[in-house]
Amino acid sequence: MPASDALTKIVLNEDDIPTHWYNVVSDLPKPPAPVLHPGTGQPVGPADLAPLFPMALIGQEVSQDRTIEIPDEVRDVYRLWRPTPLFRARRLEKVLDTPAHIYYKYEGVSPAGSHKPNTAVAQAYYNKAEGIRRLTTETGAGQWGSALAFACTLFGLECTVYMVRASYEQKPYRRSMIQTYGAEVFASPSNRTNSGQKVLGEHPDSPGSLGIAISEAVEDAATHEDAHYSLGSVLNHVLLHQTVIGQETLKQMELAGEYPDVVIGCVGGGSNFAGLAFPFVGEKLRQGRKTRILAVEPEACPTLTRGSYAYDFGDTVGLTPLVKMHTLGHGFVPPSIHAGGLRYHGAAPLLSQLVDESIIEATAYAQNSVFEAAVQFARSEGIVPAPESSHAIRATLDEALRARQAGERRVILFNLSGHGHFDMGAYDAYLSGALQDYAYPAEAIQAALTELPQVAVPA
Numbered sequence: 001m002p003a004s005d006a007l008t009k010i011v012l013n014e015d016d017i018p019t020h021w022y023n024v025v026s027d028l029p030k031p032p033a034p035v036l037h038p039g040t041g042q043p044v045g046p047a048d049l050a051p052l053f054p055m056a057l058i059g060q061e062v063s064q065d066r067t068i069e070i071p072d073e074v075r076d077v078y079r080l081w082r083p084t085p086l087f088r089a090r091r092l093e094k095v096l097d098t099p100a101h102i103y104y105k106y107e108g109v110s111p112a113g114s115h116k117p118n119t120a121v122a123q124a125y126y127n128k129a130e131g132i133r134r135l136t137t138e139t140g141a142g143q144w145g146s147a148l149a150f151a152c153t154l155f156g157l158e159c160t161v162y163m164v165r166a167s168y169e170q171k172p173y174r175r176s177m178i179q180t181y182g183a184e185v186f187a188s189p190s191n192r193t194n195s196g197q198k199v200l201g202e203h204p205d206s207p208g209s210l211g212i213a214i215s216e217a218v219e220d221a222a223t224h225e226d227a228h229y230s231l232g233s234v235l236n237h238v239l240l241h242q243t244v245i246g247q248e249t250l251k252q253m254e255l256a257g258e259y260p261d262v263v264i265g266c267v268g269g270g271s272n273f274a275g276l277a278f279p280f281v282g283e284k285l286r287q288g289r290k291t292r293i294l295a296v297e298p299e300a301c302p303t304l305t306r307g308s309y310a311y312d313f314g315d316t317v318g319l320t321p322l323v324k325m326h327t328l329g330h331g332f333v334p335p336s337i338h339a340g341g342l343r344y345h346g347a348a349p350l351l352s353q354l355v356d357e358s359i360i361e362a363t364a365y366a367q368n369s370v371f372e373a374a375v376q377f378a379r380s381e382g383i384v385p386a387p388e389s390s391h392a393i394r395a396t397l398d399e400a401l402r403a404r405q406a407g408e409r410r411v412i413l414f415n416l417s418g419h420g421h422f423d424m425g426a427y428d429a430y431l432s433g434a435l436q437d438y439a440y441p442a443e444a445i446q447a448a449l450t451e452l453p454q455v456a457v458p459a
């Protein structure tokens with residue numbers, strides 16, 4: 001009997017936790033575009049980033065090494081929940097009546113309930129080693145804020161979280177979780193920073209955005225010598241830390257006796273997607289595999305599918321360096337959809353480059369179809385998925401139905417990046433018929449893109 005016909009849950013042991021992170025930069029057809037200083041327009045150097053990040057993370061941000069060793073102290077914490085399980089979704093396959101084999105890597109078993117601690121623990125470790133006392137950060141739906149709060153308490157650091165106001169109000173228990181781990185959390189935009197005060201002065205009822213929250217967190221860190229800033233997605237070193245997901249999955253797929261034809265993940269900034277997909281991207285680039293790799297985002301925030309590939313600020317006010325990425329414009333304020341972790345105006349530069357070079361694909365869905373998929377998944381597999389992760393489920397269901405129509409066996413792998421236990425208000429809205437779809441207007445996107453900074457890329 002083939003392994004794929006015998007296994008439903010594929011588990012590894014602690015010895016299988018990766019000893020190194022995988023750096024996709026080493027396998028790219030061409031090097032990434034330089035990161036530019038927001039004031040001079042010239043490439044940034046370590047000294048420019050030192051007020052915000054420890055030197056170890058700055059080194060990882062620009063590294064071209066294929067692998068970077070994971071410190072023992074970080075692996076020791078990983079043992080609290082890693083390796084995470086890989087499941088074969090047999091009940092879902094039966095409900096869909098599909099010949100496709102569906103697998104999902106489940107990151108919801110972490111203490112914070114998502115993939116986010118994979119990088120939060122690493123970032124807290126490196127900052128503690130450099131003598132930093134406090135970390136500041138932003139959070140959309142609260143997954144990242146709770147993950148960093150968890151990591152900071154393990155390493156004896158203080159933590160300040162600026163939470164997008166829409167999510168601060170929609171998800172009070174995620175806010176409580178952040179406080180339970182010992183961090184302080186503020187609705188963004190707030191009156192605590194010049195950045196927040198500026199936004200409130202112009203838009204007193206602003207629901208906030210990740211860009212605004214980033215501006216506040218960066219300003220807070222830059223104006224306090226004992227504080228550093230910590231980002232939960234987008235940057236190279238963040239995506240690097242997440243690759244423990246895909247490396248474990250490669251081993252688990254081997255145990256299952258199969259290799260994915262399609263790899264799927266949801267995308268806001270890009271961290272969970274990169275965590276699963278980048279090790280498979282590496283094999284695609286090095287070995288010529290034909291695996292399709294699909295990034296899925298909300299139609300309400302269509303960064304990869306309708307944004308521009310250009311230099312832009314990572315925050316709203318313009319405090320961060322300029323990076324080349326798919327963007328809807330740093331002034332973009334998304335609607336208050338329930339997938340709060342996907343409401344970001346940009347996408348990771350490495351992910352954006354792979355989309356631009358057609359190495360990976362991107363698609364977008366409206367939130368009602370996403371929640372329909374989430375409920376179908378919960379009723380067959382038993383796990384209530386996060387709204388963000390449910391975008392990957394929606395795409396997986398569509399791939400499985402296409403396989404049924406074509407009558408072909410297809411191996412589909414997706415990342416279930418977190419559970420939805422703190423998102424039941426969103427499920428209430430869907431189940432009561434109150435959830436509204438929202439496709440961001442083309443004219444609003446064009447208006448936001450007119451504010452892109454004019455950049456002359458250095459030769």
